[in-house]
Amino acid sequence: MIFLRGTVDGDIESIYKNIHAQYIKKYYPGKEKEQWENHKRWYKFLIKSPSYALYTVTNKDEEFLGYVKFEIDEEFAIINIFLIEEMRGKNISSDIIRLSMEEFTFKNSKISVIFAYILEENTASIKAFKKVGFVFDSLEEYKGLEHMLFIKTLD
Template sequence: MISFRQAEPADVDLIFDWANDELTRKNSFNSDPVKYETHVTWFNNQLQNAGSIILIFFSDQVACGQVRFNMGNETIIGITIAREFRGRSLGKIMLKEACDFFFTKFPKNEITAYIKEENKASISAFEKAGFLFYEKRTVSNCESVVYKKRKEEIK
């Protein structure tokens, strides 16, 4: 069973560990390891920022990943799945549930995902979660794809 809750201060180390996972770094637009002090500052700022939502997901009460929304000129979504939970098709479920939650609060917002073109697993999860291909774009010198989702596209 999948459940989720909003992140809280005690999640700082969990998110730090996920952020520094080898595959997570490879699939990030900045692949450098994250320094702990930098992470703590960033994480605390995210928790205080009304334009940020971090959802921690659980599979049978074990933390399995997170979905993050950052609202600014556009709402950008990101997902991380813990190493031991990859390959179980959780990405699609997490993305759908996170978007449903997000749209109850911000029904008029459009959600945008930027994904490295080589990250086929992430592209597949976003497509299965109802995101639609928008365009190809170079992001931080990486060939990328952009996917978007609106409330009326929730399936």
Template sequence: MTELSYRRATIGDAKLLYEWANEPLVRKASFYSDTIIWENHVAWFKRKLKDSNAQILIFESENRAAGQVRIENGEEAIIGISIDEYFRGKKLAPMILKMSCKEFWKNNNNPVFAYIKTDNTASVKSFKKAGFKFERNDCVNGNDCFVYKVKNY
């Protein structure tokens, strides 16, 4: 089994997250698929790092960054994940999702929701393997999506 560790994101991760966020596959899976502008990303990222309702974790494996998860706790706690291209297909996402939720639940007891575009079968499989259950169909920014939910375990 692959060794995984995580840490909270810092401002030093801005470039890494920017590069991941602008990868073509990540943009395609996003509900807002326009290319992200660097200055906008930095301003957004600085706000998120200070936001007590946002948890951004960087996961590492094989001594390199493997992916990131953000959970934003608002009306619903909403989770998003991206995996570094090198690590895609290595089945790390379910473990990363479980670890992220457990970290979130140290300070919250809210269920966590994932909004996934209907054509993103890889993400659907990963969330199911992480214990998320189908909740409903929805539409975000004109994109049909599935909503999956997991409760504290």
């Protein structure tokens, strides 16, 4: 069973340890403390910013399983989902996407379109987003890399 709740400052360390730490060790060796401080500042900003909505994914025991981020721009939003490695491949991503979109759109009724940028090799994400009604639109550059753009128009 999975649960979703708004991300709070207390989740920042779990996000770092479970999602970002390996990347930091690989690409910023010897700068882990500096990167941790940057991470804390960035996520504190995201949590408070009206331009973002973050949701933490947990189990019934409140163990961190991942998070979902929406970047808001006027009438559209960009969704990103991040799960800990142990939760990948368990066919729960589409449920998490659906649940987070329901919560997000309930609080942000002006949103009419949600975009998902997915790397072509991430077949699990492509399948999960298609399962909840996202449709492939085009190939787009996103954050410096070519991604497949999937779109979900809200009713």
